[in-house]
Amino acid sequence: MAVDERHRADGVFEGGGVKGIAFAGAIAAAERDAGVKEWVNLAGTSAGSIVAALLVAGYDATGIQKLLADAKYSRFADTGPGGVWFGGVFNALFRLRGAAPGRYFLEWMAKQLAASPLAKELGKSELTFADVKRRDLPPRDELPDISDAKYERAKYRLHVIGSDITTGRMIILPDDLPDYTDASGKPFDKDSFPLVQAVRMSMSYPFLFTPVVLHRQGRPVYVVDGGLLSNFPIWLFDSPNPKRPTWGFRLHGGTSVNEGLPYRKIPRPLWEVPLLKAMFSAATEAWDREQMEQVVSARTVSIPTHQISTTDFGLTRADADSLYAWGVNAAHDFFTAPDQVAYLNSFGKTLASAGSAPGRQKEASSAVTVPG
16 A cells, blocks of 8 residues: 655754754744654654654654753753762763763653653553564565665664764664674664663763763773764665655754854863864764765755754753744745745645745755665
């Protein structure tokens, strides 16, 4: 039975720390202005993985906004007594390889997933990757033109990016889980792996959160924020014959996406922390910026976040509301642009017609989604 693709889409969400609430506003605009009723395949890095996991678990834009606006971000930095500069420094130097163990985040994220529409539908308190398998994927023998690896990746609706800094490898979860083991040497099973653990890997901002420890070939490896190697993995769902649009959602500082390259000051004295932050930011942005300059900008909603920083754990409710509004406005402008209307209509969506920009439409539809 054919699947009606007119109101379905795939989504990819960039990392961005506490600024991720802006994605909820963008999702709301996508649902309203582009007619999206179902998100099929989802991927994300760091904060983007949080939003993607909540979306795949059945939350809508309103639900995600409430969860992220009500979150106590100051508790995410669970450094213990003395705060970051005392307890955090002690943890980083002597105990955890990071200022905060991230236990509060795990508890918070697990609670949200346990209360999700999908968990209630399945009667489960913990969601695993088996719970987010595609239910509409054609049988393997009906897709002879794709590789086994692509078909295996297409089975899962959620993909999360992590960075194995020990071996210098980007990890795509759940795809790469069988290459790793637990401390006893038992390989991880994709289907039984909890979503919350995958998200915890992806949001492990270096130096702030302790890395997640896996094992490979009998030795421990350390997994940190996926943004270190790919902060915006929009390429995950590329296909020469897309059946539905894939949209990327990314964040940028300032007011205009065309403001140019960022300038990061590295002062003296006390240069160490700014230098580390600049190195991390450069690593997260360089490869993905190259991708943005080629084919993906035409299918990417870029959201301004102005003065709010990635690790602003003192985020106020007013800041959260502003981020949400910026997401709504940026996505509304994107989805109501004439070329995007034409792009949507090319997938069978009938919206208010407007003039089109054929060159950009062709560029946008060149690579979009996994098979089926």
